[in-house]
Amino acid sequence: MELRDIEIFLTVAKELHFGRAAERLHVSQARISQAINQQERHLGGALFDRSNRRQVRLTPLGRQLRDDLQPIYTGLHDSLERARLAAQGISGVLTLGSMGPQGLLIQEIMDRFRTRHPNVQLVHREINIVDPLTPLRAGELDVALLWLPIGEPDITVGPVTHTSSVVLAMSASHPYADRTSVTLEDFGDLTFIAHQSTIPGPMEEAFHPFHTPSGRPIARGLVVSDWEDALKRIGAGTAVAAAACEAPRFYPRPNVAYVPVSDAPPIQWAFAWRANDTNPLIHALPAAVPA
Incomplete structure (x- = not known):
């Protein structure tokens, strides 16, 4: 198996989608299919279950090959990269x-x-x-x-x-704090923190949309200077904030509750x-x- 064919196999094994693998490797989907078919003929067994048109699945043979090849490929790639940069000093x-x-x-x-x-x-x-x-x-x-x-x-x-998935940080006494989840539509009932700097609109929208899915405006409230400042305002019940799902683990506060946002796209x-x-x-x- 050539190095490029190994890269193709491992990329498909990660993406579980021939089209996405082709986009990631900047080749045609036909090239991906051809490489996988050749590998399967050479090995004498199927590497992927293609019964689902939207997504493929690794067969037991495919999982074994992925687990065996991944550390070898990573080590080889690292060695070549070290050599290339060493040559450049x-x-x-x-x-x-x-x-x-x-x-x-x-x-x-x-x-x-x-x-x-x-x-x-x-x-x-x-x-x-x-x-x-x-x-x-x-x-x-x-x-x-x-x-x-x-x-x-x-x-x-x-x-x-x-x-990262998205959670909503709010006061532990907030009416929504006992919920198992909230939705983006619920954002229209809340007041979010604001900030002093100019964050590009697309970046702000990722965490704090300006409108709910139905078109209701989402309010902005108190201006904060950093995340610690935000947590103080949130704990006091004066505003809420969306955050990455790692926040509850790294920023636990007795007066702050973190509730998953069920329909927010992953960050x-x-x-x-x-x-x-x-x-x-x-x-x-x-x-x-x-x-």
């Missing part, structure tokens, strides 16, 4: 910014980056969630881990690192950097995101 300092627990969720990526680039110092800094783009634009950060969509022409976005997180930045280290960090 890449070293220096790379400053990464992230928000709260999100930095912990990319530990595997940072470990892979450090393994590939032992001569690079990776400095990790906190980003203020109510002002996520200013440090990046000011050059205080080389790369930022941000939620999508950003939609700013001066900011380049890399591959998605992980996703996608990705590395982002200034579009005109030519530092080669910047591209080395997104390259550490698993395929």
Whole structure:
């Protein structure tokens, strides 16, 4: 099996969809199907169950092959990347910014980056969630881990690192606090925190839409300066805020309840950097995101 065919198989095994795998690898869906068919003929068994038109499933043989090949492929990819950058003599300092627990969720990526680039110092800094783009634009950060969509022409976005479901943070005495979940339509009954900085509309909409699905406006209230300030306002019952699902674990408060938002789309997180930045280290960090 050629290296490219291994990459194709592992990508389909992750996406469980031939079309998405083709988009991710920038090849035609026919090329994906051809590679998988050849692999199955060579192995003498089916790797995927194709009975569902929308999504395929790994067969037991496919799961075994995925589990065997993934660490080998990752190790080979890391070795080639280390050799390539060593040949270029890449070293220096790379400053990464992230928000709260999100930095912990990319530990595997940072470990892979450090393994590939032992001569690079990776400095990790906190980003203020109510002002996520200013440090990046000011050059205080080389790369930022941000939620999508950003939609700013001066900011380049890399591959998605992980996703988070959405919860609603509110006072523990709020009438909705005892619910098992709330919906985006419920947002129209609530007043959300506001913030001092200018967050691009698409980014704000990801957590705090301006209208409910039926078109009702969603109110904004007290202005906050950072997440700790927001938690104080939320605990006092003066406003609510949507947050990533990791918040209850990392920011438990006796006066704050976190309730899942059942119909909110998952939040996608990705590395982002200034579009005109030519530092080669910047591209080395997104390259550490698993395929």
